[in-house]
Amino acid sequence: xxxxxxxxxxxxxxxxxxxxxxxxxxxxxxxxxxxxxxxxxxxxxxxxxxxxxxxxxxxxxxxxxxxxxxxxxxxxxxxxxxxxxxxxxxxxxxxxxxxxxxxxxxxxxxxxxxxxxxxxxxxx
Numbered sequence: 001x002x003x004x005x006x007x008x009x010x011x012x013x014x015x016x017x018x019x020x021x022x023x024x025x026x027x028x029x030x031x032x033x034x035x036x037x038x039x040x041x042x043x044x045x046x047x048x049x050x051x052x053x054x055x056x057x058x059x060x061x062x063x064x065x066x067x068x069x070x071x072x073x074x075x076x077x078x079x080x081x082x083x084x085x086x087x088x089x090x091x092x093x094x095x096x097x098x099x100x101x102x103x104x105x106x107x108x109x110x111x112x113x114x115x116x117x118x119x120x121x122x123x124x
Contacts, residue, residue: 001063002062002066005063005066006066006067006070007071008067008071009066009070009071009072009074009075010070010074010075012071012072013071013072013073013075013076013077014076015075016072016075016076017039017075017077017078020035020039021035021036021039023035024038032089032097033081033085033088033101036081036082036085036105037101037105039076039077039078039081040077040078040105040108040109041105041108041109041112043073043076044077044108044109044112044113044116045112045113045115045116046073046116047073047077047113047116048112048113048115048116048119048120049117049119050068050116051069051113051116052117052121052124055117056121057120082102082105086098086101086102089101
């Protein structure tokens, strides 16, 4: 049953990731991986919110954690796409854009996680 929960959650998260990537490509073009950038930051924020909530408000049932944190967020956030996008930018000769993308994704992702934890701490 746990594998089924992860499977279903992962499919939902991956579908959401695909939708965000498609929307960003339509809105902003494909010269910079805005979709993956947005996904990495928002995924980290949501993970921080959930982790903070579970740490301060008590434990969630294991099936719920598997479905949301492993399944949905695991399917939604993808650093393999992040790596591919960074290398593609670099190989296109956009070294500064690649560096900005890598540094910005990591720093804002960490900031998102910290912000999520801080928000839960503040309201707990």
